[in-house]
Amino acid sequence: MVKEIERCGIPVVHMCTVVPISLTVGANRIVPTVAIPHPLGNPTLTPADEKNLRRRLVERALKALQTEVHLQTVFEE
Amino acid sequence: MKKIRVLHYLNQFYGGIGGEDKADVPVQVKEEAVGPGLAIKAALGEDGDIIATIICGDNYFNENLESATAEILKLVEQYKPDLLIAGPAFNAGRYGMACGGVCKAVGETFSIPTVTGMYIESPGVDGYRKYTYIVETGNSAADMRRAIPPMVTLAKKLVAGEPLGDPKSEGYISRGLRQNYFHTERGSKRAVDMLLAKIKGEPFVTEYPMPEFDRVAPNPHILDMSKATIALVTSGGIVPKGNPDRIESSSASRFGCYDITGVTDLTADTYQTAHGGYDPVYANLDADRVLPVDVLREMEAAGVIGKLHNLYYATVGNGTSVANAKKYAAAIGAELKEAGVDAVILTST
Numbered sequence: 017m018v019k020e021i022e023r024c025g026i027p028v029v030h031m032c033t034v035v036p037i038s039l040t041v042g043a044n045r046i047v048p049t050v051a052i053p054h055p056l057g058n059p060t061l062t063p064a065d066e067k068n069l070r071r072r073l074v075e076r077a078l079k080a081l082q083t084e085v086h087l088q089t090v091f092e093e
Numbered sequence: 094m095k096k097i098r099v100l101h102y103l104n105q106f107y108g109g110i111g112g113e114d115k116a117d118v119p120v121q122v123k124e125e126a127v128g129p130g131l132a133i134k135a136a137l138g139e140d141g142d143i144i145a146t147i148i149c150g151d152n153y154f155n156e157n158l159e160s161a162t163a164e165i166l167k168l169v170e171q172y173k174p175d176l177l178i179a180g181p182a183f184n185a186g187r188y189g190m191a192c193g194g195v196c197k198a199v200g201e202t203f204s205i206p207t208v209t210g211m212y213i214e215s216p217g218v219d220g221y222r223k224y225t226y227i228v229e230t231g232n233s234a235a236d237m238r239r240a241i242p243p244m245v246t247l248a249k250k251l252v253a254g255e256p257l258g259d260p261k262s263e264g265y266i267s268r269g270l271r272q273n274y275f276h277t278e279r280g281s282k283r284a285v286d287m288l289l290a291k292i293k294g295e296p297f298v299t300e301y302p303m304p305e306f307d308r309v310a311p312n313p314h315i316l317d318m319s320k321a322t323i324a325l326v327t328s329g330g331i332v333p334k335g336n337p338d339r340i341e342s343s344s345a346s347r348f349g350c351y352d353i354t355g356v357t358d359l360t361a362d363t364y365q366t367a368h369g370g371y372d373p374v375y376a377n378l379d380a381d382r383v384l385p386v387d388v389l390r391e392m393e394a395a396g397v398i399g400k401l402h403n404l405y406y407a408t409v410g411n412g413t414s415v416a417n418a419k420k421y422a423a424a425i426g427a428e429l430k431e432a433g434v435d436a437v438i439l440t441s442t
Contacts, residue, residue, distance in 0.1 A: 017326070017328060017408075017418050017419075017421065018422075019307070020419050021326065021425060021439065024429065026426060026430060026436060026437050027312040027313065027314060027315065027437070028437040028439055029436070029438055032440065033156060033441075034155045034187060034190060034441075036194075037190060037216045037441075038441070040220045042307065044311035052151075052152045052155065052187065053113075053375050053442060054382040054383070055329070055440055056381065056382050056440065057382030059375050067388065070385050070387070071388045074389060074392070078318055078392075078398065081318070081436045081438075082318055083314055084313070
């Protein structure tokens with residue numbers, strides 16, 4: 017899906033937990049996430065901390081979208 | 094002849110521990126054949142036996158790739174098998190990645206043969222075909238009875254060191270290895286025969302299939318995020334409560350497009366997941382954990398991003414065929430382009 021949307025001329029950042037799958041399917045900008053059933057959350061945290069975690073991950077995704085890439089790139093931080 | 098000592102790898106489901114709610118169980122071992130292992134044991138007959146079964150949750154393996162692999166390697170060292178069989182995983186994405194990952198690590202570390210089984214569209218095939226023997230199976234466990242015998246036949250040959258034929262006749266997915274041999278006919282004749290068959294419209298098989306490199310080059314980055322319109326897309330199945338489009342929990346036949354104008358937070362009363370391939374508890378309690386509408390609304394209000402697109406798109410990425418996923422995403426991409434969206438955040442579970 018990432019690749020087909022990218023093909024339409026829109027930059028895509030893929031936020032997912034299983035990075036090897038994302039690399040296999042050809043995502044160009046990848047942000048690793050927390051866990052498979054809750055990629056952008058962590059139910060063991062307080063609601064406030066969980067939202068902060070989500071904000072940090074989305075900020076990383078926005079950074080990825082503002083970064084020029086030529087090859088598949090995993091944004092670890 | 095000495096009996097072949099087989100170590101078998103299974104996920105939590107086939108290992109009899111539980112479904113998606115148990116997908117985070119750590120590596121464990123049972124010193125017997127379990128689930129599909131019983132059919133493998135039967136197919137091995139007098140030639141071998143399953144000495145132990147390693148079971149690991151799909152989420153645990155994929156979320157702890159390095160440590161889970163290390164734990165499994167330790168067990169392999171302890172049991173000293175002649176052979177490792179993983180799965181079969183059919184079209185299960187995480188399970189396929191786990192089977193492939195285990196086979197690769199075990200094969201490289203201990204130089205013993207490894208065999209697994211997967212459906213051709215499993216991400217594990219692209220990821221690991223070079224490193225192990227993947228027998229091609231159907232896309233679901235309904236194919237179990239048919240899938241096991243060729244896996245065991247191939248495994249026996251590998252342990253015995255018998256020469257293998259080409260991937261097609263042996264029933265495994267090509268590893269991309271070339272083998273030299275003397276053909277009864279010279280190359281020029283074979284080429285002309287192939288050309289004649291092609292002209293006549295008869296079937297022919299190329300001797301050198303061209304590799305398919307279907308990559309899309311990255312699009313240019315966003316220069317001014319504060320003016321950009323960002324859209325959300327997910328394969329995690331987040332839908333309005335009640336799943337109005339009835340997107341299927343697996344093998345989704347459609348995608349949904351939902352208006353989030355004025356929505357600042359996804360709650361348990363308003364949104365849910367339709368996905369049947371992961372434990373839905375966390376997403377049903379707070380769907381922002383999969384589709385981060387809440388923080389993007391705050392960023393929109395703060396001027397960090399220009400705008401969150403008022404429509405989001407969702408489908409269920411669970412056993413969905415690659416052809417369908419491509420079709421949905423091409424349609425979604427065209428609509429987003431038309432709507433003037435500058436960038437997409439796509440979330441997957």
